[in-house]
Amino acid sequence: MQDDGTDRPTLASVAALAQVSKQTVSNVLNAPHLVSGATLERVQAVIDEVGYRPLRAAQQMRSHRSQLIAMRIEPVREAFGGSVLDQFLHALTRSAEESGQRLVLFTADDAEAEVGAYDELVASFAVDAFVLTGTSHGDPRTAWLRRRRLPVASFGRPWDDPDGRSWVDVDGAAGTRAAVEHLLAQGHTRIAWLGWPAGSGTGDDRRAGWVDAMSSAGLPVAGLEAGLPDDLAVAQATALGLVAARGVTALVCASDSLALGALGAVRELGRRPGSDVAVVGFDDSPVAAALGLTSVAQPVVAAAAACIDLLRGQLDPGPPGSPAVDQPVLLPPRLVVRASSDRGADPAAAATSLPFPPSP
Amino acid sequence: MQDDGTDRPTLASVAALAQVSKQTVSNVLNAPHLVSGATLERVQAVIDEVGYRPLRAAQQMRSHRSQLIAMRIEPVREAFGGSVLDQFLHALTRSAEESGQRLVLFTADDAEAEVGAYDELVASFAVDAFVLTGTSHGDPRTAWLRRRRLPVASFGRPWDDPDGRSWVDVDGAAGTRAAVEHLLAQGHTRIAWLGWPAGSGTGDDRRAGWVDAMSSAGLPVAGLEAGLPDDLAVAQATALGLVAARGVTALVCASDSLALGALGAVRELGRRPGSDVAVVGFDDSPVAAALGLTSVAQPVVAAAAACIDLLRGQLDPGPPGSPAVDQPVLLPPRLVVRASSDRGADPAAAATSLPFPPSP
DNA sequence: GTCCGTGGTTGGACCGTTCCAACCCGGTGG
DNA sequence: CCACCGGGTTGGAACGGTCCAACCACGGAC
Known part of the structure; x- marks a missing residue:
């Protein structure tokens, strides 16, 4: 009052x-x-x-803690609304405020500008910590931050540095493995992989789960995969070939965009998605939900909480001898089954939830 | 150095x-x-x-300026990745940092929690201003902020208060008007409106542009419209009826989700999207780009810049007598024409960019 | 020659916290 | 009886800036 x-x-x-x-x-x-x-x-x-x-500003003057965490907001994002990073951003904001901190945003066009932004944020606003996303190879950013001993947590593994600490990631392989096992249970055996070109850590990880699950089931993978850019039309053409020429009855995809292309191919061939040919996407974007596409959902809320935990551990390290807190965290994703891969589904239900049913 | x-x-x-x-x-x-x-x-x-x-904190102690702008980040967002608000958030971050300010985020589950968050942000972090999105009817939030005389800019008109100041919005009517005119130029005359139920300010605004353009062209609108929830399956069924029973050859939609449903209907009827039946969406989400869907793009960058301008005007009002700076800003959107509404397009190009071509 | 105004510069108080050393006081141990 | 201890409390310095009043030198007006 x-x-x-x-x-x-x-x-x-x-x-x-x-x-x-x-x-x-x-x-x-x-x-x-x-x-x-x-x-x-x-x-x-x-x-x-x-x-x-x-007043935080007054506290900050003496304690040198601003209670601010900085995160870069990316301009372009993934194909479909960047929903994963968006959800992550939201979850991170929430987790941060639960521990009395706030998120400040910044933009940067390239790595150089990003380091400039760090400098500004640290010098002027005295932010306490950084959350990084999409750490890439030979990152000058991480080096800069480590040199200044600033607490950092990254969402996404630093693929080039397996010994890197303080990251949180989602186990992509486990996700695609679950997808393959789900498809096996539906009776599929010719299960293809629609992925990205080799070399992206995330893409290779997701592919590994498919390879793994297939060979565990004693099934061949040769000739059943393709590495493409994240483009819908290309995916459609490729999927068409796999289904028509290779007898593939199920496609596991590295992204929802690729999966959407695959769905288009299925439809174009006059097969029924779900019943005849199954498609599974990755990231569980809103488009997947709208189209009834089975997809692998990333546990963004848990990932955000884990990031905040990592930062807290670095900000006030416990008494010497206490357990290290910057241990990497690898979270299991969750398969969201929808009509696009569900043979048991009520055909009528599948028809309404799949907006592109086969022609009569 | x-x-x-x-x-x-x-x-x-x-x-x-x-x-x-x-x-x-x-x-x-x-x-x-x-x-x-x-x-x-x-x-x-x-x-x-x-x-x-x-050091900002030190400056703040005397000057009572934190250089921080707060914005609520919403959990659920619109159907397709909330791309508009995301792009807006990015643009706002950029505009803010161009004027030496930073964006801090907060979450809130309901209006009460939101006011609580304001209180915390103002009392503790001493944020300078707020940017609101999606201001709704009889908002207790605006009242609270005005009582404290805190600078505010909202993205989206306060529909319940036509005299409200300090908002920035996109002229939805102008967008749909442009869409209709584009379709008229392509030779369409039976142009339907696929919108939301009456009562939402944004939806009514967008519909008005369709009505306006149609009557300017001397064309009837009766029986050519539907108000639906933003659901793909429902949109598909409705569009199917409009095209099959009413001879509609073009659909202007209030959102990309509705447009995607319409595209599905076109396909299901065996008509060619773009050549036979045209579809136009709204918001130009990444899905629209991926599917080759014509859509109305909101000028988010300009909107963000305008918001920052409004705030700057309120933060340091010029000399008395200088022009008022909290004048509303209404920005014109831009129609992005793609294959889904382009009869002149190379049919081959249309085939590759539209992933759901008709069955042979 | 005194007075004034003005462009350039200065010292000190102040913003609202936390940190640090000191203080007070009743209870113990020598 | 005094030194010591420790829980509870206090005053003052410090953090890194900005605001304000005063100061200094100097040229022009009277």
Whole structure:
């Protein structure tokens, strides 16, 4: 119930009201164990009454903690609305505020500009930590941050540096493995892989799960895969070839865009998606939900929470000898089964949820 | 070239190096016209040399400016990846940093939580201003902010309060009008409207442009429209009816999701999208680009810049008598023509860019 | 020659916190 | 009886800037 016209309450004003020193009020908030029960109660009452909140800027001056975490917001994003990074951003904001911190955003066109932005953020705003996404090969960014000993957590493995610490990622291989196993259970055996060209860490990881699950089941993979750019038309053409010429009955894809292309191919061949030829995507974008496309969903909320945990561990390291907190975290994804890969589904239901049913 | 181990340069350290007082250094940065040419040059040299940047927190203590702008990041977003708000967020971040400010994010599940978040952000972080999105009817949020006299800019008109100031929006009617005119030029006359149920300001606005353009062309609109939820399957069924039973040859849609449903219907009827039946979406989501769907693109970059301008105007109002700066801004969108509405397009090109061509 | 105004510069108070050293006081141990 | 200890509390310095009033030198007006 704080008045409008009046000034913001300060430590001093609270102290005056509670008839104690500023320091005692500060202790009530930061080190309650130092304060006797009676005073604690009295001071707390005043604090609640006037709605006092410490001013972060003032705290920051002495404690050198801004309670701000910086993250770069990327311009272009993945093909379909960048939903994964968006959801991640949202989840990260939430996780951060649960631990009393806030996220500040910045943009950068290239690596050089990004380091410039770091400099500005650290020097001016004194941000406490950084969350990185999409760390690439030979990154000058990580080097800069490490040199300054700034807490960092990255969402996505630093593929070029297997010993890298302090990252959180989703186990892509586990995702595609689950997809293949789901398709095997549906009776499919000719299961193809529609992926990206070799060389991208994420893409290779996802492909590995397919290879793994196929060979575990004693099935061949030769001739059943393709590496393409993330383009719908190209994917459609390729999928068409795989289904028509190679007898493929199921396609596991590295992304929802590729899967959407595959769906188009199935339709073009006059096969029924789901019943005749199954398609599974990756990332569970809104498009997948809208089209009834089975897809592998990334646990973004858990990933964001893990990032914040990593940062907290680096910000206030426990007593010496306590367990290291910058251990990498690898999270399992979740397969969301929809009509595009479900033979058991009610055909009528499949028809409504798949907006591109075969011609009569 | 600032050393690593050494402490951050401060106003005092710069002053000592340049043999002037702290105040003069401050003047060099904030009021250069007060400083003589010679000293200006000398001080500036030292500043550059040591890479000095004022600490925002310290400035904030006296000036009561945090250089932070807060924006709520929404959890669910529109159907297709919320690409508009994402692009807006990115553009806003960029515009903000061009004027030396930063964006901080926050989340809130309901209006009450949102006001709580305002309180926290204002009291603790002392954010300078807020950017709102999706202001709805009888908003308690705006009231709270206005009571505190906090600078606000909203992206999206406050439909319930036509006299509201300080908003930026995109002229939806102009967008659909352009779409209809484009279709008229292609020779269409039976142009339907696939929109949302009446009552949403944005939806009604977009519909108005269709009505307007149709009647300007002397064409009837009766029986050529439908108001639906933003669902792909429903849109498909409705579009099917419009095309099959009403002889519609072109559909203008309130969103890309609806348009995608319409595309499905066209395909299902064995008509060729683009050549036989045209479809136009709204928002120009990545899905539209991937599918070759003509769509109305919102000028998010301009909208973001306009929001920042509005805030700047409120933060430091010019001399009395200067023009009011919280005037609403209404921006024209841009029609992005793709294969889904282009009869002149190379049929082969249309075939590759439209992944769901008719069955042979 | 005194007075004034003005461009350039300065010292010091101040913003709202936390850190640090000191203080007070009742209880113990010598 | 005094030194010592430790829980509870206090005053003051410090953080790194900005705001304000004063100061200095100097040229022009009277």
